[in-house]
Amino acid sequence: MTAQTMTDDIVELTVPADGAYLSVLRTATAGLAARLHFTLDEIEDLRIAVDEACALLLPAIGNPQDTELTCRFDVGPDSLAVAISAPATGALPDTQTFAWRVLAALVADVAAELQAGVATIRMTKRRASAG
Template sequence: MTQLTGQPTTDDDVVHLTVPADGGYLAVLRTATAGLAARLQFALDEIEDLRIAVDEACAMLLAIATRNAELECRFAVTEDALTVEVSVPTVRGPRSPPSRPSPGRC
């Protein structure tokens, strides 16, 4: 089941999208991401970068999702920003986010 709900708050709009944790539904999340970014008048290359980032984050989560899990995506839309959070129940315990290389290191 795919569910899309908008819940306005005092400062922004929040859109929650819940889809089965299956790669076949990533296109739904990519499309929602692009639509919301377009609403903020992001440039086409920025929209594509954001779509790719959301797709990659979801793909990493799907690899560790529990069976029959649902992937939850939360989009917070403000006048000048789009914040995206994705989550899914995992077969492993909570994990720290991957570390980023320090400046000057690859």
């Protein structure tokens, strides 16, 4: 999946890389998905996917106390693309793990990349009723 902006409707949040702040990202995810008229099940899938992606990224962060997670939402007419990034000193999540497979089952597309010391997990969820 390439990093493309689907529209000019972009929301970007930066929170401390601490599990206590993940609820902010989950809430923002749910609010944006509701705005796109996702079903309750699709909204919950997205909330879980964002939470899982953050959990997969946190081990790659060297010192979480001095690090932030950045979550960028690209809002399309019937899809929501999410990119969660953090500076990483460790390896990317293993795409063969159960956690990665759960994440992949919750969204249409998912990919991980490491560029210039920043790990990013990108995912897209499309409304089932979109076509």
